[in-house]
Amino acid sequence: MIQVRFAILFALLAFNTSIFSQTTYPKITGYFGVVHPIATFSENETTLNFRDYYTVGFPTGINIWKSSKIGFSFEVVPTIKAEDGTSKMNNLLFHPGILVALGNGYTFAGRAAFETNGRYGVTPVFNKTVIKNANSSYYIAIPLPLRFGNEHPATFTVGLQFGIAF
Template identity: 75%
Template sequence: MSLKPTLFITLLLSSIAGFSQTVYPKITGYFGILHPIVSISKEETTVNFRDYYAVGFPTGINIWKNEKIGFSFEVVPNIKDDQGTSKVTNLLFHPGVLVALGKGYTFAGRAAFESNGRYGITAVFNKTIMKNNNCSYFVAIPFPVRFGNDHPTTFTASFQFGIAF
């Protein structure tokens, strides 16, 4: 079996220059730590770190179709410590679409299905802050909106940081 001359030249130049071309679909995984900051509803406003402590651990897989668009599936166990009692309060299933905005920024539009009976959408703005050959580090600002389970609609602002590989 022989290589076509153009393929051989491309491979040779790539290896000489140390250049690697991304092949799509591209699959990446990630893990993060999520801190809700403030949640607002028509009945109340609650603040993490003051009224209670809540933390989530987003873990997911991204499948990039090309350099601009992809699909993501995320699972987020949430833990809450309220007045000295801590427990897993919720498990979030979070599928969505990824849109690369350029310069390390990505938008994720996610559907949200929570084990506590709530559902909704989440807009996430993500920025890669450091990248090397093995992994990258990112920060994200998620804005969840939740409905259902006989509770008023809530809007939350959150902060997330993590590692992708």
Template identity: 65%
Template sequence: MFRFSTGKLFFTLLTLVSPACTIARAQQQAQQSAPSTAPAHSYPRMAGYVGILHPIVTFSSEGTVTNFDTYYIVGMPTGINIWKSPKIGFSAEFVPLVRAENGSSRMANFLFHPGILVTLAPGLTFAGRAAFETAGRYGFTPVLNKIVKKNKNSGYFVAVPVPFRFGNGHPASVTVGFQFGITF
């Protein structure tokens, strides 16, 4: 079985993220030095984001479970979007999830969440994501994302993810969540 040590995982993530940040910085500098008649964005275009995710309620054949009741789960989605055009793009999202319960906390799960992005209207995006969890579950997550405040080099967003999960000896489930964050 293929396993990552913490050091190897950190090095791998650093190796992937560092060039992406350098490319994004170079694109931003090129746009700032371009004449003012240049279009707002050239494509392909890269953007990063970070946020906070709160699963609210989960439904399955075992019953309904709500976050904030006997435990609290929070995630920190971090991702990179690569826009091919103003209408369509690809996204890779990484989400560590922490569970607090009975006075202690632990990292409960890690989610790899690649997907496609489709612009529905200015500032409104649909993300269709595949889902692969270290807890052994898999599935898909449709997400509606809305930019609520746009600045020159960043934007604040809110999103409603609806994860569908299967596998690992558990019944199929669907969750409704709330996410907010910043894109840059």
């Protein structure tokens, strides 16, 4: 009889532990931001945003954290370009990747990049949470896109991103 009670108690504890771990991980978060490419470098030229045109993107995504250290992210970034008195959405970026928590509010995102303008590549992103609230947090990030394809030379861009995660 004692063995049956012990088995039932053990099963209840094991069940409760699995419930608590499921409410913690996987953990799903969403975010929205604004990204400004600062400078783009290629073998032919260096172009600066804000000089002859203005480009801005709006990264929107979902992060699925498998544990406190590793996760998966899917991001979509529509980009608007304003030039010569007109503006248009000129690109849509599909941006899946892995997330690695580096500690102290820092995260590394290694993303693949697939753009509707025919370009593709990778984007390492270094992210820092600067304000953390109970239901949201604000972050700053430095994306470093490397792009190829569409009969253009390879490019490397440095950007600045701000946003809110919830």
